[in-house]
């Protein structure tokens with residue numbers, strides 16, 4: 596029986612390519628898995644490593660010593676390099692590492708690479724092959740990337756490097772030129788739903804929101820950020836009460852990543868409202884089809900400028916988060932942009948005493 600991927604969904608091109616490589620004696624020294632977050636790159640790296648190291652009949656057989664060691668990540672010829680803060684989040688049973696990255700230290704320093712390079716000086720322990728998976732390769736510091744480059748230039752016997760990244764532009768050109776690139780894509784709808792097994796309650800909505808990233812969809816459900824859509828629509832046509840309640844209840848617990856999820860949802864709501872405003876027949880284009888009636892009602896009450904202002908202000912939230920402003924600070928900018936008069940009277944209700952950011956001082960300097 597030929598080997599096959601059991602956990603990785605979709606990505607047919609990548610699957611075919613990786614399976615064809617399995618049959619070859621001479622593997623490339625390094626592959627770089629690139630593509631959007633949450634579409635299966637880490638899962639593919641893990642499953643393929645399992646196949647490469649499996650000694651059973653139909654890799655990955657799941658029964659041989661090697662496969663069992665892979666399940667507990669204790670295989671002596673499997674090396675995993677990742678940001679130290681991420682290590683405790685590794686879940687082989689869920690495809691190695693759940694998206695998104697955690698909140699710990701995200702950089703992979705040169706010491707981590709040195710440690711691996713030292714281990715690679717010994718020959719493989721169990722067979723002739725050895726696999727080094729590097730998750731979030733874009734998080735390698737420049738020094739760490741240069742140290743790794745040495746290994747890629749003179750790859751130790753039987754060693755295969757798998758670099759995984761969703762931000763390939765942050766990987767040095769020298770590492771790119773030493774690795775063969777394999778592109779992963781957003782999933783088609785059927786593969787997306789299969790990957791999310793058991794099927795979530797609103798698969799179409801999740802597909803529209805994530806464009807086909809099951810990892811991101813899972814996070815949207817887990818973080819419960821989909822519950823606040825109605826409150827946001829009310830806010831868009833000038834009613835703040837519900838949104839203030841949501842922010843009072845949740846803002847303290849939101850990380851910058853959570854706020855990015857919220858921005859994703861709000862952005863697509865604004866986009867849907869604009870589509871309705873433009874009076875095309877947008878039903879099949881709407882991401883939030885389940886709220887169509889409510890969207891139409893909201894759209895009839897707001898002007899286009901307010902919607903554009905909202906979209907622009909959401910972009911500012913992104914910029915603010917990139918500059919390490921807190922979620923409260925970033926959100927304040929948004930609310931103030933969209934609805935300045937209400938903001939002044941309402942902000943004090945959501946502003947937590949003792950928070951480090953003085954929004955009024957900020958406005959004094961950025962009118």
Ligand SMILES: [Zn+2]
Nearest residue numbers: 649656659662
């Ligand atoms: Zn096996």
